[in-house]
Amino acid sequence: MKKHFTLLCVALIQVLTGFAQQAREHNGTIRGTLTTADGQPAANITIRIDQTNRGAISNENGEYTIRNVRPGTWRIVVTAVSAAGQDKTVTLSAGETVRADFTLRENAAQLHEVTISGREVGKSGQTVAKMPIKNLENPQVYNSVSAEIMKQQGLTNYDDALRNVPGITRTWESTGRAGDGAAYYALRGFDAQPLLINGLPGITTGTLDPAGVQEIQVIKGPSGTLFGGAFYAYGGFINTITKKPYEGFGGELSYQMGSFGLNRITADVNAVLNKENNVLFRLNTAYTTENSFQDAGFRKAFYIQPTLSYQASDRLSFTFLAEVLQEERAVPPVFFHNNRAAPLEYRNVGELNLDNELSFTSNEMTIRNPRSLFQAQMTYKLSPQWTSQTVVSRGNVKANGIYTYIWDEDAGQHDNTFDQWFHNENQTISTTDIQQNFNGDFKIGNLRNRLLVGLDYFNRNLIDNGGPWAIARRVTPQGEFSYPVNGTDGQPLQFNRQAIENLLATSGANNNGDIRNSTYSAYASDLFNITPGIMVMASIRADYFKSWGDKKDKTDGYDQFAVSPKLGIVYQPLLDKVSIFANYMNAFINVDPRSLPNNGGSISFKPEKANQVEGGVKVDLLNNRLTATASVYDIRVSDRVVDKGNGNYFQGGKVKSQGFEFDLNARPVAGLTLIAGYSYNYGKTIEGLDGDFYQEPGRAYGGQGPGNLANLWVSYTVQEGALRNFGAGTGGNYGSEYKVIDNSLTGVFYLPSYLTVNAGVFYNGPRVRVNLNVNNLTNEKWYTGYWSVNPQKPVNFTFGVAYKF
Numbered sequence: 001m002k003k004h005f006t007l008l009c010v011a012l013i014q015v016l017t018g019f020a021q022q023a024r025e026h027n028g029t030i031r032g033t034l035t036t037a038d039g040q041p042a043a044n045i046t047i048r049i050d051q052t053n054r055g056a057i058s059n060e061n062g063e064y065t066i067r068n069v070r071p072g073t074w075r076i077v078v079t080a081v082s083a084a085g086q087d088k089t090v091t092l093s094a095g096e097t098v099r100a101d102f103t104l105r106e107n108a109a110q111l112h113e114v115t116i117s118g119r120e121v122g123k124s125g126q127t128v129a130k131m132p133i134k135n136l137e138n139p140q141v142y143n144s145v146s147a148e149i150m151k152q153q154g155l156t157n158y159d160d161a162l163r164n165v166p167g168i169t170r171t172w173e174s175t176g177r178a179g180d181g182a183a184y185y186a187l188r189g190f191d192a193q194p195l196l197i198n199g200l201p202g203i204t205t206g207t208l209d210p211a212g213v214q215e216i217q218v219i220k221g222p223s224g225t226l227f228g229g230a231f232y233a234y235g236g237f238i239n240t241i242t243k244k245p246y247e248g249f250g251g252e253l254s255y256q257m258g259s260f261g262l263n264r265i266t267a268d269v270n271a272v273l274n275k276e277n278n279v280l281f282r283l284n285t286a287y288t289t290e291n292s293f294q295d296a297g298f299r300k301a302f303y304i305q306p307t308l309s310y311q312a313s314d315r316l317s318f319t320f321l322a323e324v325l326q327e328e329r330a331v332p333p334v335f336f337h338n339n340r341a342a343p344l345e346y347r348n349v350g351e352l353n354l355d356n357e358l359s360f361t362s363n364e365m366t367i368r369n370p371r372s373l374f375q376a377q378m379t380y381k382l383s384p385q386w387t388s389q390t391v392v393s394r395g396n397v398k399a400n401g402i403y404t405y406i407w408d409e410d411a412g413q414h415d416n417t418f419d420q421w422f423h424n425e426n427q428t429i430s431t432t433d434i435q436q437n438f439n440g441d442f443k444i445g446n447l448r449n450r451l452l453v454g455l456d457y458f459n460r461n462l463i464d465n466g467g468p469w470a471i472a473r474r475v476t477p478q479g480e481f482s483y484p485v486n487g488t489d490g491q492p493l494q495f496n497r498q499a500i501e502n503l504l505a506t507s508g509a510n511n512n513g514d515i516r517n518s519t520y521s522a523y524a525s526d527l528f529n530i531t532p533g534i535m536v537m538a539s540i541r542a543d544y545f546k547s548w549g550d551k552k553d554k555t556d557g558y559d560q561f562a563v564s565p566k567l568g569i570v571y572q573p574l575l576d577k578v579s580i581f582a583n584y585m586n587a588f589i590n591v592d593p594r595s596l597p598n599n600g601g602s603i604s605f606k607p608e609k610a611n612q613v614e615g616g617v618k619v620d621l622l623n624n625r626l627t628a629t630a631s632v633y634d635i636r637v638s639d640r641v642v643d644k645g646n647g648n649y650f651q652g653g654k655v656k657s658q659g660f661e662f663d664l665n666a667r668p669v670a671g672l673t674l675i676a677g678y679s680y681n682y683g684k685t686i687e688g689l690d691g692d693f694y695q696e697p698g699r700a701y702g703g704q705g706p707g708n709l710a711n712l713w714v715s716y717t718v719q720e721g722a723l724r725n726f727g728a729g730t731g732g733n734y735g736s737e738y739k740v741i742d743n744s745l746t747g748v749f750y751l752p753s754y755l756t757v758n759a760g761v762f763y764n765g766p767r768v769r770v771n772l773n774v775n776n777l778t779n780e781k782w783y784t785g786y787w788s789v790n791p792q793k794p795v796n797f798t799f800g801v802a803y804k805f
Contacts, residue, residue, distance in 0.1 A: 027067075027068045027069055027070055027071070027094070027095075028069050028070075028071060028092040028093065028094065028095060028096040028097060028098065029065065029066065029067050029068075029069065029096075029097040029098075030049070030065075030066045030069055030074070030076065030090060030092065030097075030098055030099075030100060031063070031064060031065040031066070031097065031098075031099060031100075032047075032063070032064060032076075032099050032100040032101045032102065033058075033061070033062050033063050033064075033101050033102075034047070034058045034062040034063075034064065034078065034101070034102045034103075034104060035062055035101075035102075035103050035104070036103075036104050036106060036248075037103065037104060037105055037106060037766065038248065038250070040062075040247060040248040041058075041060065041061045041062030041063075041247070042058055042062045042102075042104050043058055043059060043060050043061075043062060044057060044058065045057065045058045045062075045064075045078060045104075046078070046623060046624070047064045047066070047076060047077070047078050047102075048076075048077050048623060049066065049069065049074050049075070049076060049077075050074070050075035050076070050077050050087070054066055054069065055623075069092055070092075071092050071093055071094045071096075072091070072092060073089060073090070073091045073092075074089070074090055074091075074092060075087055075088075075089050076088050076089070076090060076100045078102050078104075086102050086104070088100045088102070105766070106766070127198065127199040127217065127239060127241065128140065128142050128217065128219055128239075129226070129452075129525070129527075129537075130199065130226050130437060130439075130452050130454065130525065131439050131450055131451075131452045131525065131527070132439070132450075133450060133527060134576075135618060135620065135627070136570070136572060136576060136577075136578075136579040136618050136620055137527065137535055137570060137579070138537075138568075138570075138581075139535075139537055139568025139569060139570050139581040139582065139583040140219070140220065140221060140223075140568065140583060140585070141220040141221065141614070141616065141629055141631050141661065142217055142218060142219045142220055143165045143166065143167075143217070143218045143220070143629075143663055143677075144165075144215050144216060144217045144218070145161045145162065145164045145165060145215065145216045146214070146215050147210075147213060147214050147215065147243070149161075149164060149673075149675070149713070150210055150213070151769070151771070151802075152673075152715055152727075152729060152760070152762065152764075152771070153713070153729070153758065153760060153773060154256070154760055154771050154772070154773030154798040154799075154800055155210060155798075156210070156256055156258070156262060156264050156288065156290075156798060157207065157210065158183075158194065158207060158208040158209065158210050158213070158216075159173065159174075159183050159207070160775075161210060161213075161216055162185065162216065162218065162238075163711055163733050164675055164677075164711060164713060165216075165218045165663075165677065165711070166661050166662065166663050166677025166678060166679040166709060166710075166711060167187065167188055167218075167220065167659070167661045167677070167679035167681070167709065168185050168186065168187045168192065168218055168238075168705075168709075169185060169186050169705040169706060169709055169735060169784070170183055170184070170185050170186075170784055171184045171185060171186050171703050171705055171784050171785060171786040171790075172184050172334055172784060172785065172786050172788060172790050173331075173790065174205075174206055174207045174331075174369075175331055175334065175403060175405075176205055176206050176329060176331050176367040176368075176369045176399055176401070176403065176425070177205070177367075177399055177403040177423075177425055178205065178399040178403075178425050178426075178427030178464060178466060179205070179399075179427065179429070179462070180193070180205075181204075181205035181206060181369060181399055182194060182195070182203075182204045182205060182206065182207070182208075183207065184703065184786055185238065185705075186235070186703055186704055186705030186786075187218065187220070187235035187236045187238075188220060188221065188234075188235035188236060188633065188635060188657055188659060188681060189235060189635070189657035189659070189681045189682075189683035189704045189705070190232070190234040190235035190610075190635070190637075190657065190683075190703070190704075191232050191234075191235070191703055192232075192233070192235055192236060192237070192238055193231070193232075193238065194208055194216075194238040194240060195231045195237070195238070196227070196231075196237050196238065196239040196240065197239075197240050197242065197323075197373060197375070197393075198239075198240070198241060198242055198321070198375060199227075199239055200375060200391060200393040200433050200435070201230065201231075201393060201395065201431050201433045201458060202240065202373055202393070202395060203395055203397055203429055203431055203460075204369070204371050204397055205369045205371070205397045205398065205399045205427075205429070206325070206327045206329070206369030206371060206397075207299075207301070207327065207369075208240065208325075209286055209288070209301065209303040209325060211266045211268070211284045211285065211286035211303055211305070212242050212243055212284040212303070212305035212323065213240055213241070213242065213243070214241050214242060214243040214244065215240075215241040216238065216239070216240055216241070217238075217239040217240075217241060218236060218237075218238055218239075219236050219237040219238075219239055220235070220236040220631075220633075220661070221235070221236055221583070221585045221612045221614060221633065221635070222234050222235075222236075222585045222586055222587030222610040222611065222612050222635065223236060223237050223585065223587060224541065224543075224562075224564040224586055224587030224588050224610075225523065225525070225539045225540065225541045225564045225565065225566040225585070225586060225587075226523060226525065226539065226541070226566075228456060228458065228519060228521055228541070228543060229519070229543055229545070229562060229564070229587065229588045229589055229590055229607065230458055230460070230519060232589055233587050234587055234610040234635060234637055234657075235635070235657070242305065242307065242321060242323075243268070243282060243284055243305070243307065244282065244307060244309065244319070245270055245280035245281055245282040245307055245308070245309045246270060246280065246282075247272060247277055247280065248270070248272065249270065249271050249272065249805075250270050250804070250805060251267070251268045251269040251270050251804070251805055252266075252267070252268045252769075252802050252803065252804045252805070253266070253267050253268075253802065253803050253805075254266045254267075254769075254800060254801065254802035254803075255800065255801055255802075256798055256799065256800035257798070257799055257800075258796060258797050258798035258799060259293070259795075259796035259797055259798075260290060260291045260292060260293050260793075260796065261289065261290060261291035261298075262288075262289075262290045262291075262798065263288070263289050263290070264286065264287070264288045264289075264290075265286065265287050265288075266284070266285065266286040267283070267284070267285050267286075268282070268283070268284050269282065269283045270282045270283075278310065278311040278312070279308070279309070279310050279311075280308070280309045280310075281306070281307070281308050281309075282306070282307045283304070283305070283306050283307075284303075284304070284305040284307075285302075285303060285304040285305070286301075286302075286303045287301070287302050287303075288300070288301045288303075292330075292332065292359055293357075293793050293794060293796070294332060294356070294357050294358060294359035294791075295357055295358060295359050296330060296332075296359040296361050296362050296363050297329075297330050297331065297332050297359045297361060297363070298329065298330050298363055299327070299328075299329045300327070300328050300329075301325060301326065301327040301328075302325070302326045302327075303323075303324070303325045303326075304323075304324050305321070305322065305323045305324075306321075306322055307319070307320065307321045307322075308320045314381070315380060315381035316378070316379070316380050316381070317378075317379045318376070318377065318378050318379075319375075319376070319377045319379075320374075320375070320376050320377075321373075321374070321375040321376075322372075322373070322374050322375075323371070323372065323373040323374075324370075324371070324372050324373075325369075325370065325371040325372075326368075326370050327368065327369045327370065327371070328366055328367070328368045328401075329366060329367055329368075329369070330359075330361055330362065330363045330364070330365055330366050330367075331361070331367060331403070332359040332360060332361050333360050333361060333404040333405045333406050333420065334405045334406070334786075334788045334790065335354065335360070335405075335406045335418075335477075335788055335789050335790065336405060336406060336407045336408065336787060336788050337352055337354075337406075337408055337418070337477075337749070337788070337789055338408050338741060338746055338749070338787070339407060339408045339409055339410075340693040340743075340746060340787070341693070341745070341746075342745070342746065343745070343746060343747055344741065344746050344747045344748075344749055345408070345414050345416070346749065347747060347748065347749055347750070348749065348750050348751075348752070349750075349751060349752055349783060349789060352477050352789065353477055353478060354477040354478075354789055354791065355477060355478055355479050356781065356791035356794075358479045360404075360406060360420065360475055361404060362495065362496070362497075364496055364497035365401075365402040365404065365497060365500065366401050366402065366497075367399065367400065367401030367402055367403060367425060368398065368399075368400045368401050369397065369398065369399055369400075370397070370398050370400075371395075371396070371397045371398075372395065372396045372397075373393070373394070373395045373396075374393070374394045374395075375391065375392070375393045375394075376391065376392045376393075377389065377390070377391045377392075378390045378391075382438075385440055385441055385442045386438060386439070386440045386442075387438070387439045387440075388436075388437070388438055389435075389436075389437040389438075389439065390435070390436050390437075391433075391434070391435045391437075392432075392433070392434050393431070393432070393433040393434075394430075394431070394432050394433075395429075395430070395431045396428065396429070396430050396431075397428070397429050398427065398428050398429075399425040399426070399427045400425060400426055400427075401424075401425055402422060402423070402424060402425070402497065402500060402501075403422070403423050403425045404420060404421060404422045404423070404472075405420075405421055406418045406419070406420050406421075406475060407419050407420075407421055409471070416476050416477070417474045417475065417476055417482070418474065418475055418476070418477075419471045419473075419474055420471065420472055420473050420474065420475055421469050421470070421471055421472075422469070422470055422471075422472050422500050422503070422504060423466065423467065423468075423469050423470075423504070424466060424467035424501065424504045425466050426464070426465040426466045426467070426510075427462065427463065427464045427465070427466055428462075428463045429460065429461070429462050429463075430460070430461045430463075431458070431459065431460050431461075432457075432458070432459045433456070433457070433458045433459075434456070434457045435454060435455065435456045435457075436454060436455045437452060437453070437454040438451075438452070438453045438454070439451070439452055440453075444528075447528050447529060447530065448528065448529040449526055449527070449528045450526070450527045450528070451524070451525070451526045451527075452523075452524065452525040452526070452539075453523075453524045454522070454523050454524070455521070455522050456519070456520075456521040456522075456523070457518070457519070457520055457521075458518065458519040458521075459516070459517070459518045459519075460516070460517055460518075461514075461515070461516045462513065462514075462515045462516075463513070463514050464511045464512075464513040464514075464515075465510050465511060465512055465513075466510065466511050467504050467505070467507070467508070467510050467511075468504060468507040468508030468509065468510075469507070470503050470504055470507040471484075472493055472495070472499075472500055472503055473493065473495065481495070483495075512552070513550055513552075514550060514551040514552070515547070515548075515549060515550050515551075516547075516548045516551075517545065517546060517547035517548065518545075518546050519543060519544065519545050519546075520543075520544045520546070521541055521542065521543045521544070522541070522542050523539065523540065523541040523542070524539065524540060525537065525538070525539035525540075525566070526538055526539070532572075532575060533571060533572040533573065533575055534569075534570070534571050534572075535569070535570040535571075535572075536567075536568070536569050536570075537566070537567070537568040537569075537570075537583075538566070538567055539565065539566035539567070540563065540564070540565050540566070541563070541564040541565075542561075542562075542563055543561070543562045543563070543564065543588070544559065544560075544561050545559060545560045545561070545562070545590045545607075546559045547559065547590075547592075556593075556602070558592075558593050558604060560590045560591070560606065560607050562588040562590075562606075562607040562609075564586045564587065564588055565584070565586055566583070566584065566585050566586060567583065567584045568581060568582065568583035568584070568585075569581065569582050569583075576620065577619065577620055577621055578617065578618070578619050578620075579617065579618040579619070579620075580616075580617050581615065581616060581617070581618065581631075582613075582614065582615040582616075583612070583613075583614050583615075584611070584612065584613055585611070585612040585614070586609065586610065586611055586612075587609070587610045588607040588608065588609045588610070589607060589608045590607050591605040591606070591607060591608055591639075591641055591651075593605065594641070594643075594649055596647050597646070597647035603649060605639075605641055605649075605651050606639060606651065607639070608637065608638070608639045608640055608641070609637070609638055609639055610635055610636070610637045610638075611635070611636050611637075611638075612633055612634065612635045612636075613633070613634050614631055614632065614633035614634070615631065615632055616629060616630050616631025616632060617629070617630055617631075622668065625666065625667045625668060626664075626665070626666040626667070626668060627664075627665050627666075628662070628663060628664045628665070629661070629662070629663045630660075630661070630662045630663075631660070631661050632659070632660050633657075633658065633659055633660075633661075634656065634657075634658045635656065635657040635658070636654065636655075636656050636686075637654065637655045637656070637657075638652075638653075638654050639651050639652070639653075640652075640653025640654065640655070640688075640695060641653065642688055642689050642692065642695055643689075643692075644689060652687055653685070653687055653688050653689075653695045654685070654686040654687040654688075655683060655684065655685050655686060655695070655701050656683060656684065656686055657681060657682070657683035657704075658681070658682050658683070659679060659680050659681035659682065660679065660680045661677070661678070661679045661680075662677060662678045662679070663676075663677045664676045664677065670719050671716055671717040671718065671719045671727070672714075672715075672716050673713070673714070673715045673716075673729075674713075674714050675711070675712070675713040675714075675731070676710075676711065676712045676713075677709075677710065677711045677712075678708075678709070678710045678711075679708070679709045679710075680707060680708055681704065681705070681707055681709075682707055683700060683701060683704045684698060684699060684700055684701070685697050685698065685699055685700075685701050690744070691743075691744060691745050693743050693745070693746065696743055696744060699742045699743055699744070700739050700742040702740075702741075702786060702787050703786040703787070704738075704739075705735075705738065705784075706735035706736045706737070706738040706751075706753070707736050707738070708734070708735070708736035709733070709734065709735055709736075710733065710734040711731070711732075711733050711734075712731040712732060712733075713729060713730075713731035713758075714729060714730060714731055715727055715728065715729030715730075715760075716728060716729070717764065725763055725764050725765045725766075726761075726762070726763050727761070727762050727763075727764065728759075728760065728761045728762070729759065729760050729761075729762075730757070730758065730759040730760075731757075731758055731759075732755060732756050732757040732758055733754075733755075733756050734753070734754070734755045734756075735753060735754050735782075736753045737750050737751070737752060737753045738750065738751040738753075738785065740785040740786070740787060740788070740789075741787055751783045751784075751785050751789065752782070752783070754780055754782030754783075755778075755780060756775070756776045756777075756778070756780050756782060757776070757777040757778050757780075758773065758774065758775045758776070758777060759773070759774050759777055760772060760773035760774065766804070767803065767804050767805070768801070768802065768803060768804070769800075769801070769802040769804065770800070770801050770802075771798075771799070771800050772797065772798075772799050772800075773797065773798050773799075774795065774796070774797045775793070775795070775796050775797070775798075776792075776793060776794060776795045776796065777795060778795075779794050779795040781794070
C-alpha cells in the first residue's frame with residue numbers, strides 16, 4: 001500500500017510539473033528601463049502589473065524584468081514614494097517579450113531623496129539589525145524621519161525633526177556642558193541622546209546639524225546586544241543616517257530666514273569624479289546664525305560634511321565620511337526650581353510665575369562645542385552568501401566656555417530666590433571605534449539563516465581641565481537680581497564675562513582629569529526562517545569593559561563583564577503584508593565604584609541591566625504606501641546602586657516602564673502624506689530608598705516626559721494642472737500633564753499639558769523649492785523639563801528658497 005501511494009505521488013508530481021512547464025512556455029515576459037529626467041538610471045523603483053501581485057524593482061541600471069506573465073492586455077504601473085506615478089498598457093502574446101520603458105519626471109537628485117524617504121513606509125532596517133532585513137522581518141520597533149519630511153516642514157534644527165516620532169520627547173535642549181551637553185530626550189521613559197552616526201558612536205556636546213542628515217532613526221527598546229553599553233539606552237537609541245553619494249551630477253543650494261534672526265545657507269553637491277563612474281563624491285555644508293526668543297542667547301555654526309565612495313570592483317567598495325562642526329552659543333541656563341532635599345515652594349508653573357522671555361544670561365556668556373568625526377567603511381563580498389564589513393570611526397568633541405544653571409539652594413525658606421551657578425567648561429572627549437562584521441545568508445537544510453557575527457573595540461579618552469563652580473548671583477523667576485557675592489575687587493559683582501571669569505579664577509583649582517576606558521565586545525545575531533512566514537531572531541553579546549581611571553591615580557581603575565541576550569519571533573499571516581511579533585531585549589550600563597569614607601577604599605558593583613518584553617503587530621499594505629506599527633512593552637531595570645548615606649550602598653534598586661505605541665505612515669494616493677502617532681508611558685520606582693529623591697519606591701523617577709504623546713502631520717502636493725507641485729501641510733503635537741518632580745520629601749511639581757499646531761505651504765518643482773512654515777501657530781505657552789522648567793518657543797516662522805541642479 002505504501003509503495004502504491006509513493007508511485008501515485010510521483011506520477012502526480014510529474015503531471016503537475018508538466019502542466020507548469022507548458023504554462024511557462026505559453027507565458028511571456030515584460031521588461032524595460034527606467035530613467036530620470038536628466039537621463040540617469042532610476043534604481044530601486046517599484047514596477048507592478050495592475051490588479052495582480054506581480055512586479056519587480058529596478059536594478060542599479062534602471063532595468064527591470066517581470067517573467068512568466070500570462071498572455072493578455074496589462075496595465076504596467078510605476079510607483080515611487082512621493083514621486084508622480086506613471087503607467088503604460090501593453091499587450092502580451094504567448095511566449096513573447098515586450099518592452100515598457102519609462103522616463104520619470106524627477107531628476108537623479110530628487111529621485112535619490114525620494115527613494116531614501118521611502119524608508120518611512122518600507123524600511124530596510126540595515127543599520128537597526130546590522131543586517132539587511134525588512135521592517136516586517138524585524139521583531140524590534142523603530143521609526144524614522146526622512147530628509148524630505150524635514151524639508152517639507154521647513155526644519156532648521158535637528159531636535160524638531162523628532163516631533164514626527166511617537167514615544168519620544170525632548171526634556172531639555174543642548175546645554176553644551178562637558179560630558180553630556182547634547183539635547184536630552186525621554187524615550188519610553190528613559191534618557192536618550194543622539195549618540196549614533198550610521199550605527200557607530202558619534203558623541204556630541206552640542207547640537208547636530210540636519211544639513212548632512214538623510215534619515216533619523218529612533219530604535220526602540222533596550223539595545224545593548226548590538227550596540228553595547230557605552231551609552232545609556234534603556235528606552236532605545238537615536239541613530240543618524242548621513243547622506244551618501246549617488247551616480248550623476250546634482251545638488252541643491254538653499255537659503256532660509258525666520259523668526260528671532262534666523263539666517264541659514266546650505267549647499268548639497270554630488271558629482272562623479274572619474275569616467276568609470278566608480279568614484280562618487282558628495283559635499284553638504286551649512287552656515288547658521290540665530291538668536292533666542294528670550295532677551296539674550298544666540299547660536300552661530302558652520303558645518304561641513306564631505307563623503308567619498310569608491311567601487312573598486314564588483315565585490316569591493318569603500319566609503320569615507322568626515323564631519324566638522326564649529327559652534328558658538330550663548331545658552332540659557334536650565335532652571336532647576338528645587339534643591340531635591342526640601343519641600344517645594346511651588347507646585348506648578350502658575351505658582352512659579354516664570355517669565356518666559358527671560359534668558360538669565362547674556363551674549364557674553366558663550367560656550368564653544370567644536371566637533372569632528374571621521375568614518376571609513378570597507379565592504380567585501382566574500383561569496384554569494386557572505387559579506388565582510390570593516391568600519392572605523394574616530395570622533396573628537398569639546399566643551400569650552402561658560403556653563404550656568406539655576407538652583408534653589410535655600411528651598412523651604414519661601415524667599416522666591418534662586419542661586420545661579422557658573423562653571424568654566426574645558427573638556428575634550430576623543431573616541432575610537434573599530435568593528436568587523438560578517439553577514440551571511442544561507443540555508444541549513446530548509447532553514448534560511450541570515451547571520452551576523454561581529455567584533456567591536458571602543459575606546460574613550462576624557463581630558464577635563466574645567467574649573468571650579470561658583471555662585472555669582474541670585475535671581476527670581478520674575479527677573480529680579482541680587483549679587484551677594486563680591487567681585488575680586490571687593491565691589492559687588494558685575495554681570496559680564498570678565499567678572500564671572502575673575503570670580504571662577506579665585507574659587508578653586510581646575511580639575512586636570514585624564515580618564516581612559518575601553519570596551520572589547522563580540523556579538524552574534526541569527527534570523528532564521530522556520531517557514532516563509534515564521535522567523536526567529538536570537539542574538540547575544542559578550543562585553544568586557546576596562547577603565548584605567550585617572551592617570552594621576554593608579555588605584556581607581558576597574559573592569560566589568562556583561563552578557564546581553566536578545567530574542568524575537570515574527571509570524572506573518574500575510575507574507576510581506578502583516579507581521580505579528582514579540583521580543584525580549586536587554587541593555588546594560590557599567591557602574592563606577594563608590595568611594596568609602598575614612599579612606600576605606602572603594603566598593604565595586606556589577607553592571608546595571610534593563611530587560612524588555614514587547615509584543616505587537618506591523619502592517620505594510622498598498623505596495624508600501626501604508627505602514628503601521630502597534631506594540632505594548634514592559635521594561636524593568638534592576639541592579640541600580642542606591643546610596644543609603646554614611647558610605648553605605650546597596651545594588652538593588654529597580655524601576656519599571658510600561659507603555660503602548662502606535663505609528664502610522666501613509667501615502668494612499670499620489671501627493672498625499674500622512675504621519676501620525678500616539679504613545680502612552682507609565683514609569684515608577686519599584687525598589688529603592690524611602691525619601692530618596694532619585695529612587696523612592698512607588699514614585700515617578702526623573703526625566704520620563706509626558707505620559708501621553710501624540711503627533712500628526714498631513715500634507716498634499718498637487719499632481720496635475722496649473723497648481724502642479726504646489727502643496728500644503730499641517731499638524732501638531734500634544735503632550736499631557738507631566739509630573740516632573742515626584743517625591744514625598746519635596747512634593748510634586750507638574751508641567752502643564754500642551755497642544756502645538758504647525759502649518760506650511762510650499763512649491764516643490766523640478767528646479768526650485770519655496771516653502772513658508774509657521775510653528776506653534778496658536779502661540780501656545782508650553783514647557784519641557786527634566787526636574788526643571790524649560791520654556792519653549794512661541795509662534796515662529798521660517799521662509800526658504802532652494803535651487804536644484
